[in-house]
Amino acid sequence: MKVIVTGGTGYIGSHTIVDLIQHGFDVVCIDNLSRSSTYALAGIEKITGKTIPFYRIDLCDANATHDVLSAHQDAVGIIHFAALKSVPESVAAPLLYYKNNLESLVNILESIEKLGIPNFVFSSSCSVYGNADVLPVTENTPIKNAESPYAHTKQIGEDIIRNFSKRYPAQASILLRYFNPIGAHPSAHIGEIPIDKPNNLVPYITQTAIGKLEQLCVYGNDYNTRDGSCIRDYIHVCDIAHAHTLALQYLVNKRNDSNCEVFNLGSGIGVSVKEAIDAFEKVSLQKLNYVIGERRAGDVAAVYADNTNATTQLGWQCQYSLDDAMLSAWNWEKKMQELQL
Numbered sequence: 113m114k115v116i117v118t119g120g121t122g123y124i125g126s127h128t129i130v131d132l133i134q135h136g137f138d139v140v141c142i143d144n145l146s147r148s149s150t151y152a153l154a155g156i157e158k159i160t161g162k163t164i165p166f167y168r169i170d171l172c173d174a175n176a177t178h179d180v181l182s183a184h185q186d187a188v189g190i191i192h193f194a195a196l197k198s199v200p201e202s203v204a205a206p207l208l209y210y211k212n213n214l215e216s217l218v219n220i221l222e223s224i225e226k227l228g229i230p231n232f233v234f235s236s237s238c239s240v241y242g243n244a245d246v247l248p249v250t251e252n253t254p255i256k257n258a259e260s261p262y263a264h265t266k267q268i269g270e271d272i273i274r275n276f277s278k279r280y281p282a283q284a285s286i287l288l289r290y291f292n293p294i295g296a297h298p299s300a301h302i303g304e305i306p307i308d309k310p311n312n313l314v315p316y317i318t319q320t321a322i323g324k325l326e327q328l329c330v331y332g333n334d335y336n337t338r339d340g341s342c343i344r345d346y347i348h349v350c351d352i353a354h355a356h357t358l359a360l361q362y363l364v365n366k367r368n369d370s371n372c373e374v375f376n377l378g379s380g381i382g383v384s385v386k387e388a389i390d391a392f393e394k395v396s397l398q399k400l401n402y403v404i405g406e407r408r409a410g411d412v413a414a415v416y417a418d419n420t421n422a423t424t425q426l427g428w429q430c431q432y433s434l435d436d437a438m439l440s441a442w443n444w445e446k447k448m449q450e451l452q453l
């Protein structure tokens with residue numbers, strides 16, 4: 113069975129393509145390479161032995177999008193990762209984010225409906241919850257104001273898909289809300305290649321440890337948490353990837369209860385920044401150079417998932433621990449240094 117993956121040369125997209133291939137899918141990859149490179153395709157080939165069809169197109173170009181999807185209208189589904197995802201960048205350039213993330217989504221949905229491609233899996237985010245009052249967060253936790261234009265594009269994207277699903281019952285969609293994806297494929301052939309300075313904690317940790325960055329700043333230790341630092345739900349990128357394969361199989365096998373379902377993808381375990389640093393130091397045998405600094409605007413004290421729906425409905429079980437993720441992130445950082453990526 114064929115599946116089209118947009119944003120497939122990106123971090124989660126490339127890991128998902130590996131998992132799809134390893135579970136018997138033929139994959140077609142679309143990406144505009146604005147935030148990634150074809151290096152990921154070489155890594156996918158090293159791991160799977162497969163060279164996959166790749167189309168470098170901008171999904172904001174409706175004609176180019178329709179041409180490619182028409183050429184693969186026999187696909188059983190589309191997994192849509194392609195989007196800009198930097199929170200600070202979205203604050204600096206909100207219109208870029210609204211235009212890019214939403215126009216591309218509408219173009220894809222228009223083609224899906226015209227071509228009759230039956231299944232759609234959407235890359236959403238825990239950031240749609242905003243500053244949740246109750247923990248752990250379930251899929252029914254009330255959606256609050258988004259903390260950034262990026263998160264708002266995910267909220268609007270979900271609403272677009274919900275209304276699309278009401279209008280076109282022949283199409284079935286799943287919205288996957290990622291918590292904090294971290295780590296890299298155990299082979300170290302693929303991983304996250306940050307553009308410029310990283311925004312997220314784990315690449316910051318590994319770049320500090322390898323000497324690319326001088327020091328890690330822990331953004332606040334005066335939160336109302338067990339050790340004062342923020343708590344998040346860190347989830348290995350390979351566990352996130354496999355959830356996409358399970359979600360597509362769930363739709364292909366028509367196990368879905370409705371034609372638009374939502375799933376949290378988190379480990380269900382809250383981990384503080386200090387605990388994440390301790391885990392890194394333990395597995396890497398590196399002492400991390402960090403200081404405690406001021407809080408970062410927009411950070412919530414704690415957020416972690418209730419992943420019951422994904423485990424019961426999709427049959428998803430996290431295979432990797434925080435230590436596995438930290439070690440794979442460190443091995444990938446060393447590989448990027450070796451390859452001068």
Ligand code: WQD
Pocket residue numbers: 197199236237238239263290291292293311312313314316328329330331332342343344385408411
């Ligand atoms: C994690 C924790 C920081 C860097 C982001 C996006 C969200 C989603 C997941 C896409 C926080 C602390 C970080 C540093 C630090 N992405 N930190 N020093 O903010 O939870 O979520 O990634 O969907 O949309 O917002 O992740 O990795 O930036 O921060 O102390 O140098 O690490 O304060 O508590 P975040 P993060």
